[in-house]
Each structure stands twice: as structure tokens, then as C-alpha cells.
Amino acid sequence: MENNKRVDEANQIAIERIQNSTPILVDVKPAINVIPGMKKNLLLCAGPPIRWSQMCEPVKAAILGAIVYEELADDLREAEQIVKREEVTFSSTHNHNAVAPMAGVISASMPVFVVKNETYGNVAYSNLNEGVGQTKTLRFGANNEKVINRLKWMREKLGPALKIIVNESKGINLKEVIAAAIRRGDECHNRNKAATDMFFQKATIVLLRSAFKREEILPVLEFILANPHFFLNMSMAASKATMNAAHGVEYSTVVTAMSTNGVQFGVRISGLGDDWFTAPAPNQDEGKLFKGFVSQDANPVFGDSYISEPAGIGAFAMAASPAIAEFVGGTPEYGLEITRQMGKITLAKHNTFRMPCLNYEGTPVGIDFRKVLQTNIMPVINTGLAHRKAGIGQIGAGIARAPKLCFEKAKVAFERKYK
Amino acid sequence: MENNKRVDEANQIAIERIQNSTPILVDVKPAINVIPGMKKNLLLCAGPPIRWSQMCEPVKAAILGAIVYEELADDLREAEQIVKREEVTFSSTHNHNAVAPMAGVISASMPVFVVKNETYGNVAYSNLNEGVGQTKTLRFGANNEKVINRLKWMREKLGPALKIIVNESKGINLKEVIAAAIRRGDECHNRNKAATDMFFQKATIVLLRSAFKREEILPVLEFILANPHFFLNMSMAASKATMNAAHGVEYSTVVTAMSTNGVQFGVRISGLGDDWFTAPAPNQDEGKLFKGFVSQDANPVFGDSYISEPAGIGAFAMAASPAIAEFVGGTPEYGLEITRQMGKITLAKHNTFRMPCLNYEGTPVGIDFRKVLQTNIMPVINTGLAHRKAGIGQIGAGIARAPKLCFEKAKVAFERKYK
Numbered sequence: 001m002e003n004n005k006r007v008d009e010a011n012q013i014a015i016e017r018i019q020n021s022t023p024i025l026v027d028v029k030p031a032i033n034v035i036p037g038m039k040k041n042l043l044l045c046a047g048p049p050i051r052w053s054q055m056c057e058p059v060k061a062a063i064l065g066a067i068v069y070e071e072l073a074d075d076l077r078e079a080e081q082i083v084k085r086e087e088v089t090f091s092s093t094h095n096h097n098a099v100a101p102m103a104g105v106i107s108a109s110m111p112v113f114v115v116k117n118e119t120y121g122n123v124a125y126s127n128l129n130e131g132v133g134q135t136k137t138l139r140f141g142a143n144n145e146k147v148i149n150r151l152k153w154m155r156e157k158l159g160p161a162l163k164i165i166v167n168e169s170k171g172i173n174l175k176e177v178i179a180a181a182i183r184r185g186d187e188c189h190n191r192n193k194a195a196t197d198m199f200f201q202k203a204t205i206v207l208l209r210s211a212f213k214r215e216e217i218l219p220v221l222e223f224i225l226a227n228p229h230f231f232l233n234m235s236m237a238a239s240k241a242t243m244n245a246a247h248g249v250e251y252s253t254v255v256t257a258m259s260t261n262g263v264q265f266g267v268r269i270s271g272l273g274d275d276w277f278t279a280p281a282p283n284q285d286e287g288k289l290f291k292g293f294v295s296q297d298a299n300p301v302f303g304d305s306y307i308s309e310p311a312g313i314g315a316f317a318m319a320a321s322p323a324i325a326e327f328v329g330g331t332p333e334y335g336l337e338i339t340r341q342m343g344k345i346t347l348a349k350h351n352t353f354r355m356p357c358l359n360y361e362g363t364p365v366g367i368d369f370r371k372v373l374q375t376n377i378m379p380v381i382n383t384g385l386a387h388r389k390a391g392i393g394q395i396g397a398g399i400a401r402a403p404k405l406c407f408e409k410a411k412v413a414f415e416r417k418y419k
Numbered sequence: 420m421e422n423n424k425r426v427d428e429a430n431q432i433a434i435e436r437i438q439n440s441t442p443i444l445v446d447v448k449p450a451i452n453v454i455p456g457m458k459k460n461l462l463l464c465a466g467p468p469i470r471w472s473q474m475c476e477p478v479k480a481a482i483l484g485a486i487v488y489e490e491l492a493d494d495l496r497e498a499e500q501i502v503k504r505e506e507v508t509f510s511s512t513h514n515h516n517a518v519a520p521m522a523g524v525i526s527a528s529m530p531v532f533v534v535k536n537e538t539y540g541n542v543a544y545s546n547l548n549e550g551v552g553q554t555k556t557l558r559f560g561a562n563n564e565k566v567i568n569r570l571k572w573m574r575e576k577l578g579p580a581l582k583i584i585v586n587e588s589k590g591i592n593l594k595e596v597i598a599a600a601i602r603r604g605d606e607c608h609n610r611n612k613a614a615t616d617m618f619f620q621k622a623t624i625v626l627l628r629s630a631f632k633r634e635e636i637l638p639v640l641e642f643i644l645a646n647p648h649f650f651l652n653m654s655m656a657a658s659k660a661t662m663n664a665a666h667g668v669e670y671s672t673v674v675t676a677m678s679t680n681g682v683q684f685g686v687r688i689s690g691l692g693d694d695w696f697t698a699p700a701p702n703q704d705e706g707k708l709f710k711g712f713v714s715q716d717a718n719p720v721f722g723d724s725y726i727s728e729p730a731g732i733g734a735f736a737m738a739a740s741p742a743i744a745e746f747v748g749g750t751p752e753y754g755l756e757i758t759r760q761m762g763k764i765t766l767a768k769h770n771t772f773r774m775p776c777l778n779y780e781g782t783p784v785g786i787d788f789r790k791v792l793q794t795n796i797m798p799v800i801n802t803g804l805a806h807r808k809a810g811i812g813q814i815g816a817g818i819a820r821a822p823k824l825c826f827e828k829a830k831v832a833f834e835r836k837y838k
């Protein structure tokens with residue numbers, strides 16, 4: 001069939017663009033200085049676009065915290081008034097080539113990672129990771145004074161230090177770091193230990209050689225070391241820079257983004273422009289909850305970190321990361337099984353991300369929404385689990401499946417556009 | 420049979436001692452201050468005891484280098500005269516609870532890792548790793564000025580820095596580090612990347628918090644970072660402290676040491692005292708040679724690092740380290756096969772060293788010389804390969820098999836002693 005041939009050719013192009021992408025971390029700068037369309041009173045929120053009234057509690061809490069952090073309000077109460085008076089506006093991170101994990105909010109003065117896809121010239125952005133979920137963080141919906149003060153320290157001390165590290169390194173090839181980390185047991189979504197270690201080493205040597213004061217270096221290095229997820233946001237920006245290069249190929253059925261705002265889960269398809277095909281955000285399929293919490297406490301999954309899976313890492317690379325397979329509630333064999341399943345809904349094996357325990361086979365990459373519907377195997381995503389109420393934070397980790405409805409809607413749109 | 424029951428019970432005790440051992444790195448001090456029996460004119464040499472006239476070229480070269488380093492001679496020529504006049508004496512590292520890799524020599528002023536087995540109170544020692552084999556190092560038989568100067572820097576700068584790191588950390592639990600590293604793709608004999616990274620992190624934070632000058636910290640951290648084998652000597656001392664605790668159990672047939680001086684390969688058996696059961700040192704079975712070298716260039720294997728395999732790491736944990744399986748010339752599947760084979764000649768699965776890709780199965784540990792002879796499966800050892808001539812250094816890496824004759828001799832001695 002003529003149309004099928006066109007789709008196959010288009011998908012080949014999309015896959016080539018994923019495989020050939022070279023995401024390089026080139027800078028760390030305040031969001032307002034680099035993110036296209038960023039404004040002082042604009043807040044970028046993870047996931048498909050959503051109105052304030054529809055947002056879930058942890059996302060609302062993160063937004064209020066960000067407003068206080070930006071000193072647009074003196075306290076959370078005033079922040080809420082400002083929102084109601086519509087003195088701030090919201091936009092989806094993805095409309096600005098940005099990504100932010102969990103209840104991810106990016107505000108104007110936050111330092112962001114600037115990741116350039118050297119092959120195709122496009123750029124993506126991500127905010128910085130605040131620390132593990134057990135400490136209260138904005139991305140898990142906490143917004144107390146400690147959270148805000150940490151964000152200010154990140155703006156004033158951490159951001160400039162990271163800028164030095166990246167600039168003095170003449171850029172950091174994130175594709176190489178991710179590939180090396182996968183060889184050392186990360187899947188670079190829920191486990192970023194080896195990748196963070198590699199970044200830590202670079203950070204140490206560069207800062208010690210720099211003009212930075214010793215008493216400023218120590219807290220920066222301690223902050224990075226205390227957070228084995230520190231690399232996550234770099235990984236996400238790398239995936240975003242990669243997947244954006246594969247987006248917009250006419251006739252391609254490749255999934256170029258998956259994301260959720262905690263209410264709606266959406267996917268984007270390469271050949272279908274910037275529309276989101278959405279369904280209610282799912283809860284975890286399986287998970288491991290911290291002591292004292294039950295399944296029902298968990299908010300439906302949220303955040304942009306599910307950009308990892310379309311790029312061939314995260315749950316798709318779970319076979320390479322037995323530790324994370326266990327952390328999300330399974331066994332190493334279960335991780336192998338997930339990776340094998342994902343092989344059935346993808347178009348290629350990654351040319352660079354290779355799994356030692358599978359004899360260096362590449363990770364499955366390039367989700368084809370047609371294959372998802374044909375096999376009825378929904379893409380698996382690794383995820384942190386946040387409490388559905390504001391201010392409590394992370395309560396565990398698990399895996400979830402992207403909702404079938406997203407792919408069914410994509411199919412309808414595809415048939416409408418191309419037939 | 421009564422005797423068999425006694426052997427089984429004895430082996431159970433030996434295995435329990437291995438499993439319960441807790442090797443802690445407690446200090447870094449000059450050899451002469453801590454190693455029992457160490458003297459100014461004494462040189463400890465890896466492997467079973469051997470006379471100067473019988474030593475292989477790289478070991479002789481290392482000894483001459485050590486004599487110059489100790490300023491017992493002005494140059495290598497004079498060093499040789501000193502040896503001939505018997506103004507220095509030699510002893511096996513193992514007679515002093517010490518271990519040293521490759522052409523390992525420990526001289527009086529060298530700083531050594533002090534590793535205490537907290538469970539049983541015994542202590543083991545190892546020298547410091549000088550750097551990867553491609554740089555000229557004493558342990559690969561190089562002894563030029565650069566090598567000697569590096570050793571002096573290690574004595575004057577690195578040793579004191581390491582002492583601070585270890586002391587300020589209140590000791591470092593090496594069993595935990597090894598276990599974590601195995602989960603991250605090391606086998607802690609020929610691959611020590613993850614373990615070295617963990618040590619690097621500790622080193623960074625402690626030194627930055629200490630009174631050490633910034634300009635002294637940087638070279639120490641750069642030195643550690645440049646050498647992914649830096650942890651090896653700590654790992655070896657941990658294995659030695661562990662295996663010594665299992666040594667000396669009457670009736671036990673457990674192999675408590677394997678080592679070679681490059682001429683003779685020897686094994687020690689728990690129930691057979693301090694005798695070595697020796698055979699000519701083997702060459703590599705399989706290996707990967709650096710460009711420009713051929714098989715015949717390699718010296719028979721030498722060094723004390725084969726203490727790793729009796730302790731359940733190194734080649735015995737190869738399944739956990741696909742990267743090293745590949746480095747020594749095989750495939751990840753080959754690594755799995757080696758670990759499975761070693762399961763047939765060992766008495767237990769390690770309670771702490773667990774391999775993610777085998778669903779967290781413990782590594783095979785506790786070689787029983789009877790099983791070696793019954794199955795005709797010789798213990799595999801991972802090894803670096805040195806040129807047989809002095810001064811050239813490392814020419815590759817590979818695996819070798821402990822010679823059958825060692826175990827046959829042990830059997831004869833065992834029957835003589837216990838019948």
C-alpha cells in the first residue's frame with residue numbers, strides 16, 4: 001500500500017534523526033535569558049497545557065511556591081490571589097522546548113540546563129534537580145520556606161557554579177554520558193547514579209582549577225553528591241533535544257513526546273504537529289511505596305520525565321538497570337521482560353545506548369503508535385510517586401503504562417490527516 | 420566416611436569466616452610503621468618465596484627500582500651490586516599479611532593501606548596503586564626516574580592525603596564498597612571503576628573539609644581520577660584480610676590464597692598451614708594484547724592480585740562485569756559461563772557480593788581443592804599481562820587458569836597430614 005510505504009520511509013527518517021542526534025550540554029543560564037518566549041510573569045508547567053482550575057494539588061502548590069520564589073508575592077496566600085487575578089500566565093514546557101520533572105515548574109529566574117543537539121542545531125532546556133524526593137521539593141509539590149530558600153541558593157550559587165563547569169568543559173556530550181551510565185546500571189530516568197558520579201568528577205576538577213572560592217565549592221559538590229538524581233534533568237533535556245529533532249516528519253507515526261500534568265496524559269506524534277493526544281493520567285501499575293503510605297495516596301503520574309522512554313532510556317532500558325527494576329517493585333528478570341516487551345512496539349535498537357547484560361544490544365527506541373495498537377502493549381514508564389495532597393512530597397516509585405486512548409486518538413487524527 | 424564429615428565441618432567453618440568477615444580500611448601508613456617484621460633493608464615480593472637468581476626480569480627490575488626509591492643506592496647499577504652483596508633481603512608478602520599486585524614490591528617507606536577484619540581482628544596490608552599499566556609503573560617492571568619520582572610523590576603527598584581521608588571517614592567498609600561496585604559492573608580485580616568513583620567522592624569531600632591546601636588537593640584527586648584501578652589495592656587487602664581469617668582451619672580443603680612470582684604459581688590451603696603448593700606460573704589462556712605485541716611477549720602471570728578469586732570476586736564475579744569480560748577478550752556471555760563454571764568448584768554463594776544480572780545471586784566463593792580435581796575445572800583468574808622483559812610494562816590483559824599441579828600437590832600433602 002502506497003501510504004504504508006510513505007509511513008515506513010517517514011519513520012526511517014525519524015529514527016535516523018533520533019540515532020544521529022548529539023545532545024551537548026552547552027550552558028547553564030537563567031530561564032529568562034535563554035528559553036524562547038520566557039517572560040517574568042510566565043510559568044512553564046510540565047505536560048500538556050492545562051488551566052489553573054483543572055490542575056492537581058501538588059502542581060498548584062509548586063506554582064504558588066514558584067511565585068513566592070520569584071518574589072511576585074510575599075507568601076503563598078498572596079500568590080494565590082495573583083493567580084486568581086491572572087497576573088501570571090501559564091504555558092506548557094513543551095511549547096518552549098523545555099522539560100521539567102514531576103510537578104515541574106520553570107519560572108523566569110531559575111537557572112536551566114541548555115542542551116544543544118549538535119547534529120540538527122535545535123536546543124532544549126530543563127530546570128535543575130532540587131534533591132531526592134524524601135527531602136521536600138517543589139517538584140513533589142512542597143513549597144515551604146526551606147524549599148524556596150533552596151531554590152534561591154540554586155539560583156545564586158549552584159547555577160553559576162554549573163555554568164563554570166559546563167563552560168570550562170567546553171560542553172558535555174550527554175549522549176556519551178548516558179551511554180556510559182547505562183553500561184554501569186543506570187537507565188537514566190529513575191536511576192542516575194553512575195551518570196551523576198561522572199558529572200561530579202568533572203565538577204570537582206573544574207571547580208578546583210577555577211577561581212571559585214573553596215567555601216563555595218564544597219556546598220556545590222555536597223549538593224550534587226547528596227542527590228543521585230542530579231543528572232536526571234540533564235538526561236531529560238538530552239532526550240527532549242533528541243526527540244524534537246525527530247518531530248515534524250510528515251507521515252511519521254513515531255511518538256516524539258509523552259508527558260502528563262497529573263490530570264491529562266498526552267502523547268505527540270512526529271507526523272501530527274504539535275497537538276497532544278490525551279487521556280486521563282494513569283496511576284501506577286505497580287510500585288513500591290515508602291512506609292506509611294497506601295496506593296490510594298498517590299497522585300496520578302505527572303511530569304515531563306516520560307520524554308525518556310520515547311528516547312530509548314528509562315523503562316525501555318530497564319534490563320540494564322536491575323537496581324531500578326527492584327526499586328520500582330519488580331525483579332531484575334522483570335526488567336528484562338519490560339525491555340523485551342518494549343522491543344515489540346519500537347522501530348529500532350539504539351545505536352549508542354547498549355545494555356551489557358543483553359550482550360550489548362541497543363535499547364528499544366522509536367515507539368510506533370501503530371505497533372502499540374496492533375500489539376496492545378502500552379509503553380511502560382518509570383516514575384516517582386507523589387502524594388495527591390500538596391506539601392507531602394514523594395511517597396514511592398513505580399511503573400505506569402501510557403493510556404491506550406492517547407494512541408487511539410492519534411490513530412483517528414492520523415487517518416483524518418493522511419487519507 | 421568419618422574423615423569426609425570432618426572435612427565438611429571444617430569447610431563450613433572456613434566458609435562462615437569468609438562470609439562473616441568485615442574488612443575495614445582503617446589507616447594509611449608507611450610500611451615500616453605497621454607491617455609486622457618490616458625492616459629498612461627488607462623487600463616484600465609478591466607470590467611464594469623466591470631467590471633473586473630465580474626471579475623473572477620484570478620482578479628484578481621492580482626490586483632494583485625500589486632500592487633506588489629507598490635511597491639505598493644511587494642508581495640501578497649500584498642497586499644490583501647491593502643485591503649481589505646481599506645487603507638487602509627478600510620475603511614473601513604473604514609472610515607479612517601483605518599483598519601487592521603484579522611485580523609487586525613493598526619497601527619500608529612505601530605508604531600502605533591498613534585493612535582490619537573487624538570480625539576476627541586480623542589485619543592485612545597492600546601498597547598503593549601507581550596508575551594504569553600503559554603509564555610505566557614499578558608493578559609492571561618499569562624503574563626509570565619518572566617511576567621513582569612518582570613513588571616519592573606518593574610517599575610524600577598521596578599517602579598523607581589518603582591517611583586523612585581514611586581517618587576522617589572513621590574507616591571505610593570495603594566489603595560494602597565492593598558489594599556496591601559489583602552491582603555497578605565492577606568485579607574488583609580487573610575492573611575497579613565504580614569502586615574508585617566511590618572512593619573519589621569520599622576523598623573529595625573529606626579533603627575539601629580538611630586543612631589540606633587547595634593546591635595539594637587537586638593533584639591527589641586528579642591522580643585518583645586518572646586511574647580506574649586505584650581501588651584495586653584496597654580490594655586486594657580486603658580479600659587478604661578476609662581469606663586470612665579462613666586460613667588455618669584444620670581439615671579444611673578451602674583455598675585461602677593463590678599467588679605467583681612470575682616463575683612459580685602457588686596456592687595455600689586452609690588446613691595445610693603456610694606451605695605453598697606450587698607449579699610453573701602459567702601464561703594467559705586467552706587475552707587481548709595492546710597493538711604491537713604478540714602472545715609470546717607476555718611474561719607468565721605474576722602478582723598477589725589472585726587473592727581476589729578465592730574471595731569470590733575477580734573472575735569469579737565476571738558475570739557481573741560484562742565490560743571486563745570483553746576487556747580480557749571475551750563476551751558478556753563468556754563472563755556468565757566463567758562464573759557458572761566457578762560455581763562447580765566452590766562451596767558457597769557469597770552472602771554480600773551479589774550479581775544483578777543473575778537475579779542478585781551471590782558470587783561463587785570458597786574454592787575446594789577437592790572439587791577442582793574432581794571436576795577438572797581449574798580456577799580462572801583475571802590478570803594484567805606484562806612484557807617478559809624489564810622496563811616495557813603492560814602489554815594487555817587476559818585470563819589464566821591456576822595450574823592443576825598445585826592442587827594435586829595439595830591433595831598429596833592433605834592425605835599425608837590427615838590419614
